[in-house]
Amino acid sequence: MTSDGLFDLPDSAPELPRQPGSGSLAGNEHASAPLAVRMRPRSLDELVGQQHLLEPGSPLRQVIDGDKPLTILLWGPPGTGKTTLASLISRHTNRRFVEVSAVSAGVKEVRDVIAGARRALAGSGVETVLFVDEVHRFSKAQQDALLPGVENRWVSLVAATTENPHFSVISPLLSRSLLLTLQSLTDDDIGVLVDRAVTDERGLAGAVTLSDEARDHLVRLAGGDGRRALTYLEAAAGAAQARDHAEVTVEDAALAVDKAAVRYDRQGDQHYDVTSAFIKSIRGSDVDAALHYLARMIEAGEDPRFIARRLMIHASEDIGMADPTALPLATATAQAVAMIGFPEARIPLAQAVIHLAAAPKSNSVITAIDAALSDVRAGKVGPVPPALRDAHYAGAKKLGHGHDYRYPHADPRGVVEQQYAPDDVDGTEYYTPGPHGFEARVAERLQAVRAVLRDRRPR
Structure with missing residues (x-):
């Protein structure tokens, strides 16, 4: 007995098979086994x-x-x-x-x-x-x-x-x-399994043959799953024999199998290809295509949190200020998904996809931050203008910190003529509003604000 008493050898402990080399396969090769x-x-x-x-x-x-x-x-x-x-x-x-x-x-x-x-x-x-x-x-x-x-x-x-x-x-x-x-089986691997099962004595033993078209159809439907391929083959052979066919045709296979396997490996190319098509469909405002790819991800067992994260990114990257409600909606969707999980999570995910795909589009947010980052990385980081520097500590005023700072709320317009950016980038416009949705209104407002900020004529 171990020190914690967990592994006593109780009388009820099951006796294991005595013959070496036995396995779960033993006794499962009878004719009625799958x-x-x-x-x-x-x-x-x-x-x-x-x-x-x-x-x-x-x-x-x-x-x-x-x-x-x-x-x-x-x-x-x-x-x-x-x-x-x-x-x-x-x-x-x-x-x-x-x-x-x-x-x-x-x-x-x-x-x-x-x-x-x-x-x-x-x-x-x-x-x-x-x-x-x-x-x-x-x-x-x-x-x-x-x-x-x-x-x-x-x-x-x-x-x-x-x-x-x-x-x-x-x-x-x-x-x-x-x-x-382990990796998903290739189409060639699936083909070997199917061909072997048709002729092997443990399988169909040559009771039927398989047309090339039916073979290709079964391989495609298997989606890299060997067990699924043989299950479909067995069903198709049964359909053929019920119709007195010596050869399994593609019609027999279609009759026996009415649902295609979703070929989608969460760590492989299909994961990235479907995700890419999903986002590009939303970006392109094709609601129906976006819902199709969402359905493929759901059916393939994709993590709903991953889908929700992609939607949050898309809400800022491809919609941004054209519809400022996109990001809060995507964030709320992520919270809903985390709380309820599948299958109910498909509903808020679909709502978010529809909203984002139908929303006006703008990439101005990502363009603006990337342009600003590019300048910073290039060394355009000049000193902060004296008027904006911290003036709350002793001696700051002697250094000129905060001198001539103009308080925007003191102006009826809420904006004052003032330099905020360092000299190296003063006047640079990183953010260029798009003409769609809410951002068109932002563009009008920003044009007026920039005109005031840069009107620094001596008064």
């Missing part, structure tokens, strides 16, 4: 994609070939082989495999599994691979419960997550883990 389950690779040689993790000399190869205890975090999009890779690690290292889902397991289940693994290690010397799927769904307490098993090497932990582990996994567990990033 195609994606039946077609899971049985060896590393059958694994499609993720070759960057399996190259000779790579950390994962060193762990597998050396048959050493390990703690691994697999981070990647759905359907990229995280569960399969975990089971293959177990098989290749001749360890038992126990799978726990973070969706349903609690602290007690985690402790029982680790206690059982400790019993097996002490009794027979057989090590256990504990696979935790969707580990980001575990609470801090649940993740804490994994630490004794990891620290004492009672289990070799393999945890999978679709979320950034730097934000979703506790630091003590992350620091003890080898973090491996």
Whole structure:
């Protein structure tokens, strides 16, 4: 028993399978199992994609070939082989495999599994691979419960997550883990999976063939997700057989699958491309296109806080003084999103997008500050005019600070003739109001103000 008593070996601790190399794949290759389950690779040689993790000399190869205890975090999009890779690690290292889902397991289940693994290690010397799927769904307490098993090497932990582990996994567990990033499968990878499933005895066993058009359609719909590709293939084959078709056509595939997967990797090109198109559509005042890209981001699971931050930036960068209400609205949207989350957050996000896209546009704010920054960086920073210097300390008046300062509120116009800028940039106009929306009124006001400020004729 450990000093805290948490890892007694209770009578209720589950017995683990006795045969080495067993895994969650065992018993799942029956004919009624889903195609994606039946077609899971049985060896590393059958694994499609993720070759960057399996190259000779790579950390994962060193762990597998050396048959050493390990703690691994697999981070990647759905359907990229995280569960399969975990089971293959177990098989290749001749360890038992126990799978726990973070969706349903609690602290007690985690402790029982680790206690059982400790019993097996002490009794027979057989090590256990504990696979935790969707580990980001575990609470801090649940993740804490994994630490004794990891620290004492009672289990070799393999945890999978679709979320950034730097934000979703506790630091003590992350620091003890080898973090491996899985990538979305390429279209070529998906094609290999589909072709294999059509002919393999574990799959469709040649019961149907697949037209080139249907194959391309399924690959496109998969969106880099191997599991989705095989699920769609199984549905399309079923539709073809129900219509007495020996070949799966694109019509069969379209009949079976009526929703396209959104291809969108939050760390990849699609993230930046869709975000760019989103902002450019708002800038271009195309409300409908902007809503389309918003919908794509929402469906792909983009962080709503990220979307809200982009809207706040856009409100100043591309609208600015043409509609001064844009920034407060975008800020309020960010607050609403943080408080309510999806799915309800889609509503204030859509309202903000519509408002910003329909608003008059002006880039005068970003142009003005960038021009001012450029002058400052170029060394145009001359001394502050004496009249504007701080005159609140003893001796300031003797230095001429504050002398001849003119108080604007003393003038009925609220503006007085006075030099505010240093000599180096006096007269420079950084801000040029645009002709649209509220800014057109600002332009009229500013023209009159600048005329007064620079009318410094001797009186």
